[in-house]
Amino acid sequence: MSEGTNRRTVLAGGLTVGAGLAVGSTLARTATAGTTPAPNTRRSVSLVVNGTRRRLEVDPRTSLLDALRDQVGLTGAKKGCDQGACGACTVLLNGRRVLSCLTLAVMHDGDEVTTVEGLASGDRRHPMQQAFMDLDGFQCGFCTSGQIVSAVGLLAEKPDLRRAEIPELMSGNLCRCAAYCNIRDAIATAAGLGEDG
Structure with a gap:
């Protein structure tokens, strides 16, 4: 023991710490005694997925992508970046292309998903699937489903599409293998565009 420290000081310090812990524990028990466990927060959602009505029970925080993959069992939409930057999760929602990782399943009760x-x-x-196969519009294939679905949505959105517009209008779908020329050619072929279309 250092000079000025005696047995009484050490005991007093220990009692103070012990009392503080006891009070903290009592406060914690009191604070939680009046609370009840969170109720079941799952929500029922009805989606028409590829023409079939599906009723799902989902956590309100579940993305449409996770609901499709984990509950419906459709794994074509890929979880790439999970931030809406790569387009691998693209699906058609009521005919419009959307990034399914950025939208919540509970927001689409009654909607049609393709x-x-x-x-x-x-x-x-x-x-479009046939054109991608015929023109090698894929390499590793990870982005391919998102590319194809996005391309189908693009043609529905813009029936007067020109070949030169394809790269810009498909810019939300990334291909790490850089098969962009073949992807463009596949989309142009499916759209019936010529070389100068």
Whole structure:
């Protein structure tokens, strides 16, 4: 013990710390005694997914992307950046292309959602899917479903599309493999555009 420190000072300090801990513990118990556990916050959402009505029970914070992948079991829309920057999660919502990672499932009760799995007609591929296959509009394939769905939405939004507009209007869909020339050619082919269209 240093000079000026005696047994009485050490004991008094220990009692003060112990009393502080006891008071803190009592305050914590009192503060939580009046609270009840959070009620079940899940919400019921009805979506028409690829033509089939689906009723889902989701946490209000669940993105449309997570609801489609985890509850409906459709994994075509990819979780790329999860920040709306890459476009891999693009789906059609009431016919318009949206980034499903940036919208909450509970916001779309009753809406129609089309994923890449819903584009084909039975065993017959959608013309955009076929064009991507014929013109090698993919390399690793991770972004391909988002690219295809976005391209289908683009043609619905802009039926008078010109080839030169494709890069700008598809700029929200990134391809890490840089297959952009083939993607542009596939979209132009599906749209029936010529070389100078």
